[in-house]
Amino acid sequence: MPRLTLQGAGPSLAFVPPAYTPWLRRAISLLIPLLLRRRGVQQVRPEGVEDLARLYAAQQQGRIRLLVAFRHPSTRDPLLMAWLLWHALPRAARRIGLELRRPVHCQFLYDRGIPLWAGALVGWVLSHLGGIAIQRGKLDRQALRAARDLAVHGPFPLAIAPEGATNDHGELISPLEPGLAQMAFWACEDLEAEGREERVMVVPLGLRYGLRRPDWTRIDRFLALLEGRLGLEAKPAAASDGSEARYGRFLAVAEGLLIALEGFYGRAHGLVLEPTGTFQDRLTSLRHRVLEMAERPFGLRSQGSLQDRCRRIEQAAWERMYRADLDALSPVDRSLADWTAAEAALALGHMRLVEPFAAISGTYVAAKPSPDRYAELLQILWRAVVWIEGRPEDPPPDLGPLQARIRLGTPIDVTARRGDYRRDRRRAVEDLTTAVGRGLEEAIADPA
Known part of the structure; x- marks a missing residue:
């Protein structure tokens, strides 16, 4: 959960163009295994990578234009995607006798806010790896x-996370945004206008993380730590089989945090x-009321999905925090601009506090009380607690090394849907978005 520190109003957020730099990709490629291990990923299991290599070969041969729709459960995903493209994919191609032209890479969209909370260096790296910064809460025409130009003319496939943001759930996909589907149909239109015969393909790519050696003892210690932070009575550790006692402790921790937030607000x-x-009713009420409170200073209407509302609040806050008119302001007006920015940052902080709870339901752990699901939700609760305490950089307790799985879903031929798009654009975009969602569900599902 990012926490943005702002001293005062700053200059407006300029568009950051992609500036792919080959030497940077080569340098970071050497570090990817180490960076994954530092983020706790000890093992990666790729599945279906040979089929992805065939799709890459088809793009390089001028037969298709490829868009990669990847699941985005974690901030580790960029490292995992880099490992897949720069290490696993060339090896898979060699295994099946394909010669892929180097470099094997993709360009991608990323949130314009990342350089604000992760630092200018991270923003520079993303841009120089070919990333396109996009402001999610408005129609960012430049991005x-x-x-759109890269989707048709770029040297590499284009990767987009249709969920728009991480949700920290390995087995639960957030509602998909329609941008990827629209981009695919625009690519069809642009290719047709240029008289080109490439087909547009979208390939769903499932990313999923899990504990490599699940340890209920560590999970129980994590629960005890949260119980202490919330002033709850420490309960004895549960049996090692994921018992009802453990689930009761988890519910008590979640409700303890909810009660604290209800009391505060x-x-x-x-x-x-x-x-x-x-x-769930109380959590939904809290989310709605806090977002209403955050929307009010900006004159925003409380409509749309939770994700849409969060995007609009974020954009409205940025417009008050980052301004193009600062040089023209008098000293008094400049100081008032700093006040306005600070108040916008506070409203944004309230939105950030409830945003992680967007995907939390009362059934995720109950339906499957696995160590992985406990770990995911406990870490979400941890981030909320340390955010409240003003220490968002505090890492959660170590639950052991992770394994990551990458699985290819069934490719979708978007060109075959071109007639549907001509007849009803909105319906075609909705149908393609639904198909991408099904492909991602297939790609993260447990093996039969």
């Missing part, structure tokens, strides 16, 4: 034009929250 902000009902 869309750049991505009721006392400090006068929010009227759902006093009774299920945990």
Whole structure:
């Protein structure tokens, strides 16, 4: 969960164009195995990479234009994608006798906010790896034009995460945004306008992480640590089989945090929250009321999905925090601009606090009380706790090394849907987005 520190209003957010730099890719390629290990990923299991190599070969031969729709559960995903493309894919191609032209790479969209909270160096690296920075809360025409051009004329496939942001759930996909589907149909239009015969293909790519050696003892210690942070009575460790006692402790921790937030927003902000009902009803009420509070200073309407509302709040805050008119302001107005920026940052902080709970449901762990699902939700709760405490950089307790799985879904021929797009553009985009979602579900599902 990023935390943005702002001293005052800053200059407006300029478009960051892609500036692919081959030597940087080569240098980082050498570091990828080490960087993955530092992020806890000890083993990677790729599945279906030979089919992805065939698709890459088809693009290099001028037969298709390829868009990669990848799952985005974690901030580790860029490292995993880099390992796949720069290490695993060339090896897979050699195994099946394919000669892929080097470098094997992709260009990609990334959130314009990443350099703001991760630092200018990270932004520079993303740009010089060919990334296209996009502001998610508005119609970013410059970024869309750049991505559309690369989808048809770029030297590499284009990778997009249709979920738009991480949700920290290995087995739960967030609602997909329609941007990838629209980009694919634009590519069809542009190829047709140029008289080119390449077909546009979208390939879903499932990324999923899990504990390599699940350890219930570590999970119980994690629970005990959160119980202490929330002032709850420490409970004895559960049996090693994921028992009802452990689930009861987990629910107590989740409800303890919910009660703390309900009390804070009721006392400090006068929010009227759902006093009774299920945990999920109360969590939904809290999210809605806090987002309403964050929307109010910006004059935003409370409509659309939770993700849409968060994007609009973020964009409205940025417009007050990063301004093009600072040089023209008087000293007093410049100081007031700093005040405005600080108030916008505070509203953005409230949105950031409830945003991680977007995908939390009352059934995710109950339906499958696995160590992986416990680990995912406990880490979400941990990030909320350290965010409140003002220490967002504090890492969660170590639950052991991770293994990552990369699996290719069934490729989707978008050109074959071109007639549907001509007849009804909105419906065609919705149908393609649904098909991509099914492909991602297939790619992250447990083996039969």
